Amino acid sequence: MKNMYLFLLSVLYLLLKVAGTKEVLFGHNHFTEYQVGNMNLILSVPHGGSMEPKDIPDREAGCWDAKTSSCIYSHKCSSGSIQDYKKCKVSTNQDRYTIEVAQALAEEINKITVGFFPHIIINHLQRFKMDANREKEEASFGIPQAEQAWEEYMGFLTTAKSQMTGGLILDIHGQAHPERWIELGYTLSKTSLNSGIFSASCSSISHLASQLINVSSESLVAGNRSLGKYIEEQNNSYVCVPSPSHPSPNNGSYYSGGYIIKTFGSLSSGTADAIQLELPQWVRAAEERPRFCKALARAVMKFWQTNYCSQYNHEFLPC
Numbered sequence: 001m002k003n004m005y006l007f008l009l010s011v012l013y014l015l016l017k018v019a020g021t022k023e024v025l026f027g028h029n030h031f032t033e034y035q036v037g038n039m040n041l042i043l044s045v046p047h048g049g050s051m052e053p054k055d056i057p058d059r060e061a062g063c064w065d066a067k068t069s070s071c072i073y074s075h076k077c078s079s080g081s082i083q084d085y086k087k088c089k090v091s092t093n094q095d096r097y098t099i100e101v102a103q104a105l106a107e108e109i110n111k112i113t114v115g116f117f118p119h120i121i122i123n124h125l126q127r128f129k130m131d132a133n134r135e136k137e138e139a140s141f142g143i144p145q146a147e148q149a150w151e152e153y154m155g156f157l158t159t160a161k162s163q164m165t166g167g168l169i170l171d172i173h174g175q176a177h178p179e180r181w182i183e184l185g186y187t188l189s190k191t192s193l194n195s196g197i198f199s200a201s202c203s204s205i206s207h208l209a210s211q212l213i214n215v216s217s218e219s220l221v222a223g224n225r226s227l228g229k230y231i232e233e234q235n236n237s238y239v240c241v242p243s244p245s246h247p248s249p250n251n252g253s254y255y256s257g258g259y260i261i262k263t264f265g266s267l268s269s270g271t272a273d274a275i276q277l278e279l280p281q282w283v284r285a286a287e288e289r290p291r292f293c294k295a296l297a298r299a300v301m302k303f304w305q306t307n308y309c310s311q312y313n314h315e316f317l318p319c
């Protein structure tokens, strides 16, 4: 059954490549969406959703179990555990306009590449209903509808990855940190970035690092070949961390990356790399978004050309 599904998808993929049109698949109740692309790039948007179905209770806080010193994510705490708004509080803030950012970014990439579209995967549920960037339990609190949407989101990521022989996943988020910079997450901690002692082969772009044996980790993550460099090069008001201007966050706010890039990137296995993009509010706002997305598209494609096309794998689309 699953093989048949994958076979049909790959036929569909080939047809789309020829026809240049886009197929869109939806999960149950349209809670999740997969726009099938035709290149080795996936855009993932787990926190941009605004659907608030009444029959999925709001996620607020899990139950603290003192015996095991852990949180159990359920709306009903079993005996021995108690709902704890400090220890087991969950994140519920929507990352506003990230769906719009992904869509605009894809359009700009399509213009630059003349016909290629990234795969786009969207969670339309509000984050307080289901969080697609957490483990299943914390994401859905055991509610079957939410669990199904979570599984469909991860299924779409798996399917999109299976369409590519390696490539890159950009997991798109928003934050409101006072630094107003763009935080690029590679599963490398703030501490290791600050120390300057880190290895790209222990990051979510480990596969890329293994292909570029003569390129230093510093150069790939924070230096001349990093995504941060290409974004800042477009306009130095788009300050990134890590990047040549800010190789490490120092004492500033910084997200190093969550469930999606840890699970679907090349940290532990596989040939698809992943980077978490944490965008400040001002670049997502209506006034800046078109200019920013144009710049981001150029930067992503330069990063792509330099690192994915130059040294290996000319089967990659588009190289």
Ligand SMILES: *[C@@H]1O[C@H](CO)[C@@H](O)[C@H](O)[C@H]1NC(C)=O
Binding pocket: 213, 214
């Ligand atoms: C890496 O650098 C060494 C020494 O400069 C060189 O001999 C080798 O060909 C390079 N390898 C690649 C894959 O560029």
Ligand SMILES: *[C@@H]1O[C@H](CO)[C@@H](O)[C@H](O)[C@H]1NC(C)=O
Binding pocket: 219, 223, 224
């Ligand atoms: C980046 O490239 C420039 C120009 O080629 C060079 O001067 C600089 O040292 C490089 N920086 C890093 C961090 O590799």
Ligand SMILES: *[C@@H]1O[C@H](CO)[C@@H](O)[C@H](O)[C@H]1NC(C)=O
Binding pocket: 235, 236, 237, 288, 291
């Ligand atoms: C850089 O971006 C800022 C914000 O959009 C803009 O005001 C500025 O004119 C841009 N600079 C250049 C050189 O394009």
Ligand SMILES: *[C@@H]1O[C@H](CO)[C@@H](O)[C@H](O)[C@H]1NC(C)=O
Binding pocket: 251, 252
């Ligand atoms: C971070 O460090 C800089 C320079 O050392 C300092 O000016 C700033 O106040 C610090 N910020 C915080 C939040 O500690």
Ligand SMILES: [Zn+2]
Binding pocket: 047, 095, 172, 173, 174
């Ligand atoms: Zn987020």
